[in-house]
Amino acid sequence: MHLLSTVRRTALAVALGVSLATPALAAEREILNSSYDIARELFSAINPEFRDWWQAEQGEEIAIQQSHGGSSAQARAILQGLRADVVTYNQVTDVQVLADAGLVAGDWQELLPNNASPYYSTTAFLVRKDNPKGIESWDDLVREDVRMVFPNPKTSGNGRYTYLAAWGFAQQHFDGDEEQIHDFMRTFLRNVAVFDTGGRGATTTFIERGIGDVLISFESEVNNIRGEYGRDDYEVIVPPVSILAEFPVAVVEPNAERNGTQDLAQAYVEYLYSEEAQRMLAGFNYRVHHEAVVEEFADQFPETDLLRVEDIVGSWEQAMDEHFAGGALLDQLQRRR
Amino acid sequence: MITLATRAGSTPKRVLPGFGLSLGISLMFISLVLLLPLTGLFGQLAGLSLAEYWEIITEGRVVASYMVTIGAAAVAALVNGAFGLLLAWVLVRYEFPGKRLLDALMDLPFALPTAVAGITLATLYSSNGWMGRLLEPLGFQVAYTWVGIALAMSFTSIPFVVRTVQPVLEDLPHEVDEAALTLGASDGTAFRRVILPHLWPALVTGTGLAFVRSLGEFGAIIFIAGNMPYETEITALMIFVKLQEYDYVGASAIASVVLFVSLALLLVINIWQGRFIKRLHGGAG
Numbered sequence: 001m002h003l004l005s006t007v008r009r010t011a012l013a014v015a016l017g018v019s020l021a022t023p024a025l026a027a028e029r030e031i032l033n034s035s036y037d038i039a040r041e042l043f044s045a046i047n048p049e050f051r052d053w054w055q056a057e058q059g060e061e062i063a064i065q066q067s068h069g070g071s072s073a074q075a076r077a078i079l080q081g082l083r084a085d086v087v088t089y090n091q092v093t094d095v096q097v098l099a100d101a102g103l104v105a106g107d108w109q110e111l112l113p114n115n116a117s118p119y120y121s122t123t124a125f126l127v128r129k130d131n132p133k134g135i136e137s138w139d140d141l142v143r144e145d146v147r148m149v150f151p152n153p154k155t156s157g158n159g160r161y162t163y164l165a166a167w168g169f170a171q172q173h174f175d176g177d178e179e180q181i182h183d184f185m186r187t188f189l190r191n192v193a194v195f196d197t198g199g200r201g202a203t204t205t206f207i208e209r210g211i212g213d214v215l216i217s218f219e220s221e222v223n224n225i226r227g228e229y230g231r232d233d234y235e236v237i238v239p240p241v242s243i244l245a246e247f248p249v250a251v252v253e254p255n256a257e258r259n260g261t262q263d264l265a266q267a268y269v270e271y272l273y274s275e276e277a278q279r280m281l282a283g284f285n286y287r288v289h290h291e292a293v294v295e296e297f298a299d300q301f302p303e304t305d306l307l308r309v310e311d312i313v314g315s316w317e318q319a320m321d322e323h324f325a326g327g328a329l330l331d332q333l334q335r336r337r
Numbered sequence: 338m339i340t341l342a343t344r345a346g347s348t349p350k351r352v353l354p355g356f357g358l359s360l361g362i363s364l365m366f367i368s369l370v371l372l373l374p375l376t377g378l379f380g381q382l383a384g385l386s387l388a389e390y391w392e393i394i395t396e397g398r399v400v401a402s403y404m405v406t407i408g409a410a411a412v413a414a415l416v417n418g419a420f421g422l423l424l425a426w427v428l429v430r431y432e433f434p435g436k437r438l439l440d441a442l443m444d445l446p447f448a449l450p451t452a453v454a455g456i457t458l459a460t461l462y463s464s465n466g467w468m469g470r471l472l473e474p475l476g477f478q479v480a481y482t483w484v485g486i487a488l489a490m491s492f493t494s495i496p497f498v499v500r501t502v503q504p505v506l507e508d509l510p511h512e513v514d515e516a517a518l519t520l521g522a523s524d525g526t527a528f529r530r531v532i533l534p535h536l537w538p539a540l541v542t543g544t545g546l547a548f549v550r551s552l553g554e555f556g557a558i559i560f561i562a563g564n565m566p567y568e569t570e571i572t573a574l575m576i577f578v579k580l581q582e583y584d585y586v587g588a589s590a591i592a593s594v595v596l597f598v599s600l601a602l603l604l605v606i607n608i609w610q611g612r613f614i615k616r617l618h619g620g621a622g
Contacts, residue, residue, distance in 0.1 A: 072581045072589050097583060152564060154578040195564040197577065204456075209463035209480070326579070326587065332399055334566040 016248075030063040031261050031268060034084035034252075035072040036091075036157070038199055038221055043088070043283045049280065050271050054264070062264060070198055071157050078103060078252060085256045085265040087090040088249045090218075091157035092309075095248045108250045117246035119286040121167045122306055124219035125237040126206065126226065129191045133213045137239045138169040141214065142187040149206045150216035152195040153323075153330055158202075158326060159195075162216045165243035167323075172241060186333050207234035209300060219301075223285035244306040247286070372553075378596070381589035393590040401567040402575045409483060410551035413490035418544035421498025422536070428499070429506040443499050446492055446551070451556035459561040463490070474567055481563030486571060489557040494547035503537055503545030509535050534617060538610045545606040549599040 035043055039232050047064040054062055067074065067084065075094040079101055087104070089095055092115075098104040109115045123335065127135050131305040133146055139298035141148055150161035165189050167181065193212040196202040206215035207229055219238060226234045249269045256265040269279055270278055278290035314317040323329045353359050367620065382390065393399070428440055448453065462469045462479040469480055479485050517527040555573035562569045573593055579588035 038419070072580070072583070076580070076583065152578075155574075155581045192565070195566075196562070197559055197574075201560070209459065210465040211463065211481070294518075320582075325582065326398075326584070327396060331566075336401075336567040337399065 014207070028061055029066060031069060031243050031256075031259070031264050032065040033085065033086050034067045034074045034078060034082065034087055035088045035139070036074065037068055038218075039088065039090075040066065040068045041300060042281070042286075045284070046272070046277055046280055049276060050268060053149070053271065054267065058085055064268075070155070072097075078255075083255045083259060084252055085259055085261050086249065086251055086268055087246065088269075089157075090245065090247050091160070091316075092246060093250050093320060095250050096254065096316065098250070103248045103252050103254055104309055105253060109248070112249065112269060113250065113273060114289055115246055116200075116250060116269075117248050118269075119245070119247050119281045119288045121218045121220045121245045121286050122161065122238070122242040122304065123161050123216060124222050124242065125239065126215040126217065126222040127213065127235050127237055128236065129233050131235050131237070133239060136242070138166050138188075141166070141175065141191060142184060143191075143326060146214065147193040147212045148189055148191055148214045148216060149194055149196070149202050149212040150192065151198050151202045155197040156199060158199040158221075161218070161243055162318070163247050163330065164309060164325070165239075165241075165307070165311055168243055168307040169239070169241050171312065179252055182333065189330075189334050198263050219287070220285040223300075238302045241305045241307065243312070244308050279305040350417040353546050355486060370538045375596075376436075378589050378592060381585050382593060384591065390590055393587050398566055398570070399572070399575050399591060402572045403603055405483065405568070405570060406552060406572045407492055407598075409487040410548050412487045413494060413551050414544045414548035416497045417491050417547045418540060421495055421543060421547070422502055422540055423500040424495075425506055430511075431572035439483055444495070447496050451493055451498055451554065452560065455557035458483050458485070458489055458492065458557070459470075462561065464507040469620050480561050481565075481569065482483045483569060485563070486558050486569060489561050490551035490554055491547075493554050493557050494550040497546040497550060498540070498543035501546065505536055536616075538613050542606055542610060545602055549602055552595055552599055585608065 023087055027106075043066050043134050047066065049287060050064055051064060054060060055160035067082070069075075069077070071089045071091050071094045074084075074089070075087070075097050076086065078098060080191070087095060087098065092109075095108060095116075099106055100107055104109060108307060110250075114120075127133070132144075133140070135141065135146065140146060150162045152238050153163040159193060160277070163185075167185060170181040170184040174184065193207045194202075199217050201223070202215060202217060203225055205211050207225065214237075215225075216284075217225075217298060219236070222236050226236055249268060251262070251265045253262070258263045272281075275290055275293060278288040278293045279296070282300070285300070287301050288294060309316055309319060313323065321328065373437075385393075424443070428436065428443075459480050460466050462472070462476075462485060464470065464473050464480070465479070467518055469478075472479060477484075479488060513535075514527050514531055518524070522530065551571060552559045555571070555577065559574060559577075562571060564574060566568055572591060576588045576591050577596075579585075579591065
């Protein structure tokens with residue numbers, strides 16, 4: 001009895017010692033990439049490539065963790081202490097929030113090429129087979145007989161781009177006449193069949209539930225959906241005028257410093273600009289900047305007039321204040337009369 | 338025998354350690370798990386003046402969401418009150434094959450992640466789903482309407498009614514209603530005059546809990562609600578929206594309204610229940 005308990009105690013102590021020692025033995029450095037919801041597959045593809053590249057360059061074994069969720073929710077998690085080393089988001093404001101809190105360099109947009117956005121996309125339409133409603137551009141969406149699905153601008157960056165793209169179109173179309181723009185937007189918003197809280201939810205509503213005539217989402221997303229759910233059942237329409245959607249990246253400096261991964265985090269965001277990463281991004285239907293890759297994928301991305309958020313509403317900050325804040329324009333336009 | 342005799346007069350032996358320790362640990366647990374987060378919630382509100390608070394919680398769209406939420410929760414609770422009673426009755430009073438399974442099934446909404454329930458319901462009731470396909474030609478749309486919200490709420494809150502009524506019904510022996518029937522009462526009278534008064538407190542409590550649960554439900558609803566402003570937006574979504582805007586204070590303000598309503602209702606039910614039981618037992622309690 002006594003012997004047994006001694007043995008057991010020793011075994012326990014050994015087990016404890018081993019479990020405490022293990023992480024120290026395999027001193028593998030690790031970075032955490034906090035990203036938006038629908039980038040899971042994208043970074044699952046890029047991360048192993050980066051790991052191999054780093055191994056070849058530096059001879060160091062590393063690990064990369066991914067965390068995905070709504071871009072704003074992700075940023076909130078970092079504000080509240082999640083120790084992510086890099087962020088790759090789909091909206092400038094979500095990185096800016098971190099910059100305002102001192103977690104990301106104040107001039108983060110100047111630290112990397114193209115406003116720190118290694119890739120971009122635009123807002124496009126997914127319609128059902130043969131485009132039965134003949135939807136080609138934004139003014140088709142305000143017709144009586146068209147119902148659309150896109151995520152709620154209140155809860156989704158994706159939805160905000162859609163709203164701003166429609167706004168930008170109306171601005172051009174009505175030559176800046178405010179009243180006409182407002183009328184257009186009111187009808188536009190009224191034609192929404194379902195407001196899901198995020199991009200994937202909207203996709204489910206459109207595809208699985210068969211709601212609506214058109215799904216509006218990122219060009220990358222609608223192309224990926226079409227690839228996944230059948231090229232013959234859906235068509236992608238890129239409207240002649242749309243919006244430039246940047247996908248900003250940044251190093252979360254205090255976190256990287258604490259984790260001792262500054263060089264790794266910096267190399268990671270820079271890697272996204274490399275030719276191989278850009279090719280992978282294009283493979284996921286994102287538009288990229290690398291010239292050779294752009295040429296290679298030219299016929300995949302129809303040319304279209306891409307408006308900048310800054311040109312439509314001044315800045316993201318203004319967009320949030322004047323359009324999306326509680327009681328602001330979006331609320332007013334949706335008000336029940 | 339001797340030990341018993343010596344113990345008589347002193348406090349009886351308890352299985353768990355002494356009252357002081359038990360109560361202390363209980364209070365600490367409640368403080369950490371329940372009171373601390375609630376204090377945090379009100380801490381967020383500290384930065385608001387009363388006028389600002391009022392403005393946030395009475396904003397048009399938010400008020401519309403109260404209407405939607407409370408209306409749907411009331412319908413869900415009433416429906417659950419009726420059907421929950423029936424379910425509990427069947428489970429207690431009858432023997433049939435599969436009874437154990439049905440009994441276990443009752444707890445499923447507690448265990449199932451509510452988002453799964455929401456997605457399942459939306460799949461079922463959308464125009465190309467099994468049920469939706471049958472209902473829609475009759476002009477009855479469930480998914481993406483107010484009805485869908487009430488449906489999702491009844492799904493997640495049904496166990497509250499069943500599990501509150503069931504034990505009371507189990508304690509109420511068969512002989513009670515049999516006696517009433519032998520004394521010449523009709524079935525209806527026996528149920529109304531003999532059984533219902535005993536079940537009443539449990540039924541009201543269960544229905545009240547179901548209502549309160551529905552007020553805060555989020556996951557199950559957003560997938561089936563359609564989330565159209567002023568029509569099918571629930572209060573929990575308004576809170577979610579505020580959080581997306583990094584407006585913690587606004588979110589806490591709206592959350593506090595839900596909290597107050599729930600708290601008030603639970604309090605009323607408790608007081609009423611106390612009085613009712615007193616009356617039922619002739620003031621002996």
